Amino acid sequence: MRVLITTYPERTHFLLMVPLAWALRTAGHEVRVAVQPKFADVVTQAGLTAVPVGGDRDLWQVIGRVRNLPRQDRSFSGDREPGYPSPYDAFERDPADLTWEDLRDGYERQISGWHKVSNVPMVAGLVDFARRWKPDLVIWEPTTFAGAVAARACGAAHARLLIGADVYGIAREHFLRLKDGRADPLAEWLGSYARKYGFTPGEDLVTGDFTLDVLPAPLRVQARDLTYVPVRYTQYGGPASVPAWLRTPPERPRVALTMGLTITEHDVGYPVDMQGLLDSLADLDIELVATIPDAEREKLERVPANARLVPYVPLPDLVPTCSAVIHHGGVGTMVTTAQFGVPQLSLPWDVDQPALSTLLAAAGAGLTMHSTTATGPAVRDAVRRLLTEPSFAEGAARLRAEALSVPAPNQVVPRLEELAARHGRG
Missing domain, CATH: 3.40.50.2000 (Glycogen Phosphorylase B;)
Structure with missing residues (x-):
């Protein structure tokens, strides 16, 4: 046809x-x-x-x-x-x-x-x-x-x-x-x-x-x-290549931070205080990988020692190496992360993102807080919970099974x- x-x-x-x-x-x-x-x-x-x-x-x-x-x-x-x-x-x-x-x-x-x-x-x-x-x-x-x-x-x-x-x-x-x-x-x-x-x-x-x-x-x-x-x-993000650093297993728990393509491609600015988020996670024993385009990176005053900033990295290669993912509640990021069974912290902003993030938390696969009220200390505490409380990994595993059954x-x-x-x- x-x-x-x-x-x-x-x-x-x-x-x-x-x-x-x-x-x-x-x-x-x-x-x-x-x-x-x-x-x-x-x-x-x-x-x-x-x-x-x-x-x-x-x-x-x-x-x-x-x-x-x-x-x-x-x-x-x-x-x-x-x-x-x-x-x-x-x-x-x-x-x-x-x-x-x-x-x-x-x-x-x-x-x-x-x-x-x-x-x-x-x-x-x-x-x-x-x-x-x-x-x-x-x-x-x-x-x-x-x-x-x-x-x-x-x-x-x-x-x-x-x-x-x-x-x-x-x-x-x-x-x-x-x-x-x-x-x-x-x-x-x-x-x-x-x-x-x-x-x-x-x-x-x-x-x-x-x-x-x-x-x-x-x-x-x-x-x-x-x-x-x-x-x-099925994740598809356009042409991409896997960077060399991503081929080596991380020495510390890796946490990804991404706020999606729409915000960066349309120059609307982040709905969260990106500098504040980076600062709040600086003292955690993690490797933070944040996808931040060059134009936004130039606005930052400092980059923590435990953070790696990259403009883009293919999610299907990054997420499986992570112990947690922080994101904006977008469908692509949320479901890709779900398919790999990784706990999530969703900071939703737009249209259906708050409701989907609530369902994510209800499934036991992560936590959520609205991006406009997401303070650095609250995000830090949520990430710590995702990394230390076994229930989130268990919930993420259940959601993975559901996602792959479709x-x-x-x-x-x-x-x-x-x-x-x-x-x-x-």
């Missing part, structure tokens, strides 16, 4: 899609990845075939969401960022406290400030390519609704590939529960494309015919009435073939 994959130009989201794309290719299927022109090189660097569509639009420059915010206010979702309503914090709130008005206002804000910015430049070109190429299945990043529009316009089945907890499906579930015949900004916006391209709109434009979930069972956050297909997260991308391909045939409208 022919499979079209699409995402707005967010590198971390695309990297998560690459292993499934290759699983489909190695199973003999044709795969194309449609993206904005400026993002095509990222696709081809992964060995996949890119289809440039539409015009270039830098979402981060347009919305400027966090670059100039004080550290304590840096969050993308809900009432944690004053004046920036979002429906996507619904999964963290008591359903009794949710109102149609709140969710409507959140959708209106997100549509104008995020979804239109990342989708409108792509829709026409994506629909044109889909109608010419005629894919059997379209797989789209869960906010790249242009993929759903293109699928319906050409009659293909389509699915969301989640980038974390399904905050989008849960928000939609609550909104439909409260809607009661009132205005629906998201359906009205997407419905305008249905009218333009001649198909009947439906909820699949928001949540797909089915959804691919890369999280292991203890970390899943899903809507109740949607069809989910579990697929094992079907690998190659094992999921037959299920995708079945669902594509069932949901195709051609």
Whole structure:
């Protein structure tokens, strides 16, 4: 079959899609990845075939969401960022406290400030390519609704590939529960494309015919009435090489510290006091490996003797050598660490990170504290606990077993073939 994959130009989201794309290719299927022109090189660097569509639009420059915010206010979702309503914090709130008005206002804000910015430049070109190429299945990043529009316009089945907890499906579930015949900004916006391209709109434009979930069972956050297909997260971070120092076992317990690619690639600054964290860990008998880009390293006043600072190192090579990992709560780092059975300290900041970090702690595989309240002494105490209390290693081992029990991308391909045939409208 022919499979079209699409995402707005967010590198971390695309990297998560690459292993499934290759699983489909190695199973003999044709795969194309449609993206904005400026993002095509990222696709081809992964060995996949890119289809440039539409015009270039830098979402981060347009919305400027966090670059100039004080550290304590840096969050993308809900009432944690004053004046920036979002429906996507619904999964963290008591359903009794949710109102149609709140969710409507959140959708209106997100549509104008995020979804239109990342989708409108792509829709026409994506629909044109889909109608010419005629894919059997379209797989789209869960906010790249242009993929759903293109699928319906050409009659293909389509699915969301989640980038974390399904905050989008849960928000939609609550909104439909409260809607009661009132205005629906998201359906009205997407419905305008249905009218333009001649198909009947439906909820699949928001949540797909089915959804691919890369999280292991203890970390899943899903809507109740949607069809989910579990697929094992497979780490891919782009071109990388293993440094010589990493080939030698550490003489002391090694602890990794990483705050993810998004913060460094978009120059938004750390939500934690990096100097404070390094200082707080300086007197521990550990080898601290911190992935800090050169531009951020230049801002540091000092580097502790027990710390090794590197711009980047491939996680599948670093994590197995570690006794603990400190990170931002991003899905890629969290699940990679889980798959190697290493205890974790999560310092979440954005969207689903706090909820996933809470689930991580509930599974007994680590500890969590919000990045905006993570003081040096608190982080030091948490790291000490991870290294000395056996229960965290035991919890991490249980989570590892759960993570590795999820079907690998190659094992999921037959299920995708079945669902594509069932949901195709051609």
